[in-house]
Amino acid sequence: MITNHPFTTVRDVLRYAVSRFTEARLVFGQGSANALDEAAYLVLHTLHLPLDNLDTYLDAHLLPEEIAAVLKVIEQRAVDRIPAAYITREAWLGTYQFYVDERVIVPRSFIAELIPTGFSPWVTDPDSVTDILELCTGSGCLPIMLADAFPQAQVDTVDISSDALDVARINVATYGLGDRISLIQSDLYTRVPNKKYQLIVSNPPYVNSTSMSQLPREYLHEPQIALGGGKDGMDLVRQILRYARNYLTPDGVLVVEIGHERAFAEAAFPDLDFTWVSTSAGDDMVFLLSADQLSAYHD
Numbered sequence: 001m002i003t004n005h006p007f008t009t010v011r012d013v014l015r016y017a018v019s020r021f022t023e024a025r026l027v028f029g030q031g032s033a034n035a036l037d038e039a040a041y042l043v044l045h046t047l048h049l050p051l052d053n054l055d056t057y058l059d060a061h062l063l064p065e066e067i068a069a070v071l072k073v074i075e076q077r078a079v080d081r082i083p084a085a086y087i088t089r090e091a092w093l094g095t096y097q098f099y100v101d102e103r104v105i106v107p108r109s110f111i112a113e114l115i116p117t118g119f120s121p122w123v124t125d126p127d128s129v130t131d132i133l134e135l136c137t138g139s140g141c142l143p144i145m146l147a148d149a150f151p152q153a154q155v156d157t158v159d160i161s162s163d164a165l166d167v168a169r170i171n172v173a174t175y176g177l178g179d180r181i182s183l184i185q186s187d188l189y190t191r192v193p194n195k196k197y198q199l200i201v202s203n204p205p206y207v208n209s210t211s212m213s214q215l216p217r218e219y220l221h222e223p224q225i226a227l228g229g230g231k232d233g234m235d236l237v238r239q240i241l242r243y244a245r246n247y248l249t250p251d252g253v254l255v256v257e258i259g260h261e262r263a264f265a266e267a268a269f270p271d272l273d274f275t276w277v278s279t280s281a282g283d284d285m286v287f288l289l290s291a292d293q294l295s296a297y298h299d
Helices: 010-023 035-046 064-079 084-088 111-117 141-149 162-174 235-244 262-268 291-295
Strands: 091-093 096-098 131-135 154-159 181-185 197-202 248-257 275-279 282-290
Touching: 010 035, 010 064, 035 064, 035 084, 064 084, 091 141, 096 141, 111 141, 111 248, 111 275, 131 141, 141 154, 141 162, 141 181, 141 197, 154 162, 162 181, 197 235, 235 248, 235 262, 248 291, 262 282, 282 291
Parallel strands: 131 154, 131 197, 154 181, 197 248
Antiparallel strands: 091 096, 248 282, 275 282
8 A cells, every 4th residue: 555645635535546556457336436436436435525525625635644544445455356335335316225245245236226117017006005025135235225116015025045134134124114024035036925926026037057157256255045046047046936936916017127138038038028127237237027928927
């Protein structure tokens, strides 16, 4: 870490962080999209400044110990390639803040963009939804958002990892939703209650084996069980679709995120007419299937 430096202001350390991250060829996508956004987040968080008010503090002079703390964080990110969320122990999805650590992947989901709309028009009345199942919960971010968007719903949320559920438990408690979100350790449906859900939602592991072998160092810090989906990325997706009809109400809907694996999904399920839902990344990240479609589906 630099010991002799000319830095005095927030602007100075921010500029240095962007240069350092660019020089190190960091990979983004675990909360921030580029070096400037990531640098601004880490600098402001380390200095305990509002994350939405950078301009106000750009020319603020820093104490020597503040500069040292910021430089330490910059080096953690640039040298060790530790994702920013693991350094700060927090991540954001929209306006929602979550606790995270290395027991879970850094929250990121295009489904999070769809939840505030209540999955309209496929779900016509969010207030009528009483039971939701969420599979592969990780940090618990999606069930918390689902509980907000569907105020009458009980949410059963599942993960195979007890470590992940421990993190999810922290977030559920923080949002005061322990009475509405049930955390279940289960291999997908294995220990799910014998009931019907109007909505099943999942952002499962879906990265294909070739892509897994080429993951940047940043992503190797995350639990690999939460990323890898087998040779074509569809191992867990196959299981989710195979049994979803047993857990959906007649008017129920299944929503699944598969990232950049649309071609693999369509090859794996040639007889299914997916509805691809538009997100900020395009029309091939999230698909939707109705209970009727799944009832007629045979793998």
